[in-house]
Amino acid sequence: MNDGKIVDLYLERNEEAIKYTSDKYGASLRRIAYGIVNDKSTAEECENDTYVRAWNSIPPHEPREYLFAFLARITRHIALDICKERRALKRTALICELSAELEQCIPYPDDKSIIDSITLCDGINKFLGTLESEKRNVFIRRYWYMDSISAISKRYSISQSKIKSMLLRTRNQLKEFLTKEGYEL
């Protein structure tokens, strides 16, 4: 069933919407959650919580063109929250690793200035728009989907060393971009 029809079911408050969502995206959402929490049962919880939040937010949202991204964002958020709340020792190792990498993008890591999330997102989106698709996809797989280097390497048939150097260059470019655009973090 296409995404538009699934969204229609949500808008009609037809509970079949959850079933079709689960059939189409359940496995991918579980995979995203599992990549963060590294626990099968917790990943299932994240998936189920995603459906509840989707039900409660469609309407007013109508993500006809980007239903998967809409759901994946919810799942990612829930999974990160779980890691924060439960201090899941099993998974904080990956989050620490990714956080450490991303700190390299922050122009002034010691600056106490607070930046508006929306403004920062605008900046990041602008930056991502300047990248060629392969680099952009690799960056998003690493820092949004939290894939491992080896998983990204398999997915795009690019060597791991090339992935690492691509990410390093992209992070440096992001830092330069944010500095030039005047984002103080």
Next chain:
Amino acid sequence: MRGKEFLEKLENIDPAYIEAANIKVSKNQNRFKRFAAMAACFIIALSLGVGIRTYAAEIQEYNDAIEFFEDHGLSTDGLSRKEIKTIYRDITTKSFSYSKTGEVIMNSMTEEQIQGYEIWQGEPTPEDIERLWNHKNYNGEFIITDKNDILYDYRLEYADNGYIDFEKSYFEKFSNNTLVWSVSFSEFIISGYSEISDGVIVYGNAPDNYRFDWIAKIDKNGNIIWKQKHVNNFSYEMIVDVIENSEGNYDVISRGDSYYFCLTKYSPTGEKLHFKKSEIGNFGIWNIERFTGGYIALIGNFVEGEKIIRIDSDGNITESFAYSDESFYYHVTDMIEFNGRIYLSAYTTPVFSETNTSFCYYELRNIVDYLITNNIFDISSDELTPMIRENYTAVLLVCDPSTGSPEQFFSVKGSMGAELSITESGELLWDVESITTTFYSPATSSFTFGGNCYIFEYTFNTSGTLVSQNKTGEITNFRK
């Protein structure tokens, strides 16, 4: 800002980028381009266009196989390209006949090793592997359909006013998966139903008033014969079951004010004939079965455990039994009348010692206490499962109907007693869940210990003699 905050703030990037990064990638594109360039030299000589298309199709199948493996957590380690594609076809066509398929599935479940395979003689059959695959994909529950393919179902509808407000309940009858009829109720949220000789009794609670439930009778053609409030002047009442008695009237079993066991009788036309309430305390009514002269019910709560009570036809409680001894708690899961006796399916767990300091779920307090005291947060199934199996013993108690005293019992170590049922030929079936794999998950909110159980079925003849044991092949979840 720290890197972690930055990681979180990435959440709201353009959804188009998120979707694009999730699109299936045609792998080996670079290699394909190089091959295509080389192959172009041969196109003039032979109809190699066919070869290129064939190669492209092979690449697509391989890509699909890799994506399938990733989606289902299967490892490609040690597998050739051909083997990966063969396993992919073996699973997606539900053939399960390739020798390596079972091994790959099992390896993907190493965190929950299926020790039950040790019970099997020789290699697992395709049916075994298919069942394992179904279970891996969270289909642990096996749906048992009615023999006549008649199914009843109920669902709710909510008003589209921007909030999730109840609007209607629907009760529906299906035959061979086709809707036969549908009945709607706007007065109450359906919580259960009981089949009667000339139709169905449906019941539930009003969305804005818990003081009473509603009850309705629907005939076999889907016509509502009557519907009315079920009122016994409680602050809170909940119908648990409706049973058609030997006189053709309906006995409605309910719980009043979380303190009373209630029996209300209605005639087939909905006239209230009788009401009786009896104090039982804060015990839920978990199960009720018809028995000579009345009923037997399983009541319980998660602090004090379970009790069996016997009720006469007017709703008076005449007997009360609890099962325990110095060393074990008995947890009754099902009961049935058979051969003039009450059969109780149960499992025992040890009485925990007074030195326990944990406040966790009481069945496994000993184990939780051991893990916490020794700072163990990660333990293998090989080590944990024997500990948990030692904690549980399935028991089938055969009890005197008048005193409740067990006259005979059957036990199975490392297991939990489950459902009791009677076959068409009048034999008793006792399902036992044998704990085969377990894992410790302290970070999960809904349970602490998980795993799988294989279901064994024990058959007793009409004399109450055990005649056979059968490994059903069904798997169910273990969650405590």
